Amino acid sequence: MLEAVMGFVPVDKLAVHFHDTYGQALSNILVSLQMGISTVDSSVSGLGGWQYAKGASGNVATEDVVYMLDGLGVKTNVNLGKLMLAGEFISKHLGRPSGSKTAIALSKVTARTSKL
Numbered sequence: 001m002l003e004a005v006m007g008f009v010p011v012d013k014l015a016v017h018f019h020d021t022y023g024q025a026l027s028n029i030l031v032s033l034q035m036g037i038s039t040v041d042s043s044v045s046g047l048g049g050w051q052y053a054k055g056a057s058g059n060v061a062t063e064d065v066v067y068m069l070d071g072l073g074v075k076t077n078v079n080l081g082k083l084m085l086a087g088e089f090i091s092k093h094l095g096r097p098s099g100s101k102t103a104i105a106l107s108k109v110t111a112r113t114s115k116l
Contacts, residue, residue, distance in 0.1 A: 002035055015039035018060045019049060020099075025060035026068050033074075040065060045087035046099020061100035063087055 005014065016032045016039070018025035029040055046061035066078045084103045091098045098104055 002032060002037070006035070011036040012038075015041060017041035019056055019058065020046065020060045020064075021057045026064060029060070029065060030068070030072075044083065045091045045103065047090065047094075058099045061087070061098070061102065063098075063100035063102045067102040 002014070002016075014037050016029060016037055018028050018041075020026075032040070041059070042062040042065045043059040044062050046058035046064075049056055049058035062078075063080065063083055066076055066080050066083060069076050070080065080102075084100070084106065087098055087100055087103050088107075
């Protein structure tokens with residue numbers, strides 16, 4: 001789809017937006033980056049989504065995107081720790097678990113090491 005759209009719209013005018021229902025958002029973002037798209041929509045803690053699609057999860061979590069980009073050596077100027085704190089705050093306020101796989105995994109690592 002991106003190839004077809006890029007035939008009509010300059011790549012620097014495109015952005016991508018993915019939900020993570022089937023765990024494919026990050027791989028789709030990676031392909032988009034490889035195709036030259038540098039604007040990615042995401043949401044803290046994966047908030048949002050589309051209530052009309054049964055079983056659909058929220059948007060791709062910003063924490064997950066930043067973690068992947070950091071791992072790829074892409075400079076984001078985003079402090080992942082502060083981002084995770086913001087996600088934790090809003091998730092608690094809304095009474096729901098974080099939608100970020102990164103935040104969940106890193107919080108477990110932090111919890112285990114703090115017990116040592």
